[in-house]
Each structure stands twice: as C-alpha cells, then as structure tokens.
Amino acid sequence: MSAAVTWVHDEMLSATVLTPGQSAVFVYDEAWLRCEGMSLKRIVFMHECLCEMPGVEVRRGDVVHEVRAFAERHSAHVIETFASRDPRLQAQARELGAQLLEPEPFIDLPAGVDLKRFSRYWRRAEPLVFRKPSEPAEKL
C-alpha cells in the first residue's frame, strides 16, 4: 500500500519526475484532444515520451475521473503532480486536490515583475539569465 501516487500530466513527460517505488499514471485527456482537434502526430510524440517512462500506467478518458480511480486502486490518499501555468492542468489539479511540486524554475524572478512587455521582463530577467551558475544571486 502506498500513501501517494503521481499524476503525470502532459508537461512532465520525463522519467526524472517519477519517485522510485511510487505508482504513477498518465491520462490522455480525451476532452482536450478532441476539443482542440489535436493532431495524431502530437499523440504519437506523447506516446514516444511515455515509452521512456517505464512503469507509468497509461489511460485515456476523463483525467480527474481516471486519476482518482487510480489513486483509489492504490489506496493512496495523496496525489502528487507538478505545478503548471496552464489553466486546464491547474483546474484538474485543483479538482483532484493534488499536492503540487514546483518544477525547477528557469530563473528566480521576484514576484510582481511587470509582464506587460517582454522588454520589461527582460530588464529584470537578464542579469539572472547571464549569471554564471557559480555566481551568487545579486540583489535586484
């Protein structure tokens, strides 16, 4: 019996997201694929990524329903997944009451940076992007 399962969504198709010994499920989101008219090539690409993730159970249908049923089958009380900025994945995670793990950010940008134009973001992001990995963070 495991306390937690991993819900692998379509922004985390890497074996590095898996926790050893923890069951994991991926669900092809039927409503999304149909409603956006997703190409077969895209589905094949996702399938190829999943082939590199041995042990992940793959299902198709209603994401929330399938993940919930998977957690129940594994007697898990906790569903873990990666936080996303996509409103579709956010809504599904909310509905599942999933525990969100933060993927490693590209840069540690302070909250509240003006995003109206790339140039405004870039003014704050540039020094962080061009910092050598060994350099300490500057105060921005």
Place this chain on the structure above:
Amino acid sequence: MQRMAAIDPIAYGANRNHYDGAVTRLSPYLRHGVLSLKEVSEHVIALVPTPRSADKLLQELAWRDYYRRVLGERGDAVREDLEPYKTGYQPSDYADALPADFLAAQTGNDFVDATVRELHETGYLHNQGRMKIAAYVVHWRRVKWQAGAAWMYAHLLDGDLASNHLSWQWVASTFAAKPYLFNLDNLLRWTGGRFTGCDADGRSPFDASYDELNRRLFA
C-alpha cells in the same frame, strides 16, 4: 539526448533567423517537460566561454519563460484580445474562420501553401515561418488571430497555450505596440531560395515597401 548534443550556441546567434540556421528543435521536448528550460540553459552556458557568448539562445529560452509567466498571470484570458488591434481595425472587421483555400494549401502562393503543408505533415515550423504565416492570416487575409492560433496549436508538436497564443497576439498587435509585417525582400532573405513568394499569376502580395504595405493592409 542527440538534440542537446547538437546545440551550437555561437552558430545559433549568427543564423537562427535563417531557415537553414542552427535552430535546436527542442521545442516539443520543452513543451512536454522532457527537458526543462533550466537544464537546457545550464547545458548551453557550459558550452561557451561566458554566458554572453550564448546571448541569443538564452534570450529565446527566456521568451518561453516570459510567455509562461504571462499565462500564469492571465490564465484563459490569453485566448481573448489582451489589447485592441493597432491596425486601425476593430475585432469585428476580422473573419472568424480560416479560409478554405488556406486550409487546403490551395491559395496559389508558393510560400503560403508550402508552409501550410509543412505544418500539417511535420508538426514543426521554423520561427520565421510561424511569424510570417500568422501575419499572412491576420493582416493579408484579415482573419481573427484566434482562428489561426487554434489551427497551429492543433498541428504543432510543441503546441503550447502560452507561446502559441501570445505569439499570435504579438503578430496581430493585440499584445504588442504594432502589428508584425514582412515583405518579399525579408521573406526571400530568411527562407534561402525555397520560395518565390508569388501567387499563381506570378505576382507577390508581399512585394512592396513597408510604407506601402502599411497603407494597403491597415485602416
């Protein structure tokens, strides 16, 4: 991964805008989290003497980060016009749906038809191809950017609500100070002799100065 090993940040800086340039084709892997922006940027920085030598590639990776952050802030609102069009037209002046000749790659324009076919067949377009086909749809055919964005999103292997919809809005000018336009000289320059840019009658709708195109296309 082979594609990571093939990255050449210096060549990328010199020729990324060219169809034959050293682009990475990492986008489907980044979109699906097979690779993270952090992993790629650290790999890139390790390849060059100083991070500045990879400035162009690091800045393009930052565009992805930027669009993701805008999506985080605006959510589903990115599907709607974030700002008015700066073309002199109202949203109601634009058609709701893509024209049938466009979707069938039967416009007669060699650049347009080949680009539509390439997207349908491969799920990938070079950034220049994406910008130009988006400009063609919105400015030359006067179709709402949403129709083009939905079409491209469905066919791209890297289809991403943030990068796709916000790039379309950038081209359309609903997320930029002005619309993106190109002309025939620019098309020929970056596509390396692949196309004439001409319609079936041998004339090109893109063959004009930017001043002339602005007069022709915008109110």
